[in-house]
Amino acid sequence: MIQCLKDGNEKAYSFLVDKYHHRLCVYVNSLVNDKDQAEDIVQNVFIRTWERRKNLNAEYTIKSFLYKSAHNEFIDQYRKRKSVTALEKKYIEELDRLVTRDEAFFEKLLFRVQREIQNLPPKCKEIFLMSKRDGLSNIEIAEYLNVSKKTIEYHMTKAFTILRKRANSDVEPTLFLLFGVPVLKR
16 A cells, blocks of 8 residues: 555555545544544545655555554644644733723723824834734835835834834833734843
């Protein structure tokens, strides 16, 4: 079977999918308890198997290879989800903290952040707003303003530096995070 796959035999690949797809889905579902996610993991395993078929080791059985690949894919996705979940949790906690405060306080902070953005040097402000408010990429801004990408990067770095400095001094840092400005820990 492995030699047929290495040779690019599509019938062997179809046979492999037909024979092991359901079994792998059952196995992966026992790990993730989510049928859709299990399907995605198994699909990734089969895609990678075909893409890397020339590197398959003939000493292993295809069954062992598929189960080990499915397990590794599960671990990779778990690690990615775990780190994203921690980041999302922190973001939600910060939003909750802001929302539970007095609405007038929130409006005051929002006004201060907007004022700090308005106080940026004109070119920095224009480029920063095109990026954060309008959602344009550095390349799109460079083309629109007919300047180099390096010029855009320079102004974005300058804007971030100014805003970060102001956020670390007296303005609520969390609000800057909501506007996409990374804030250094004190």
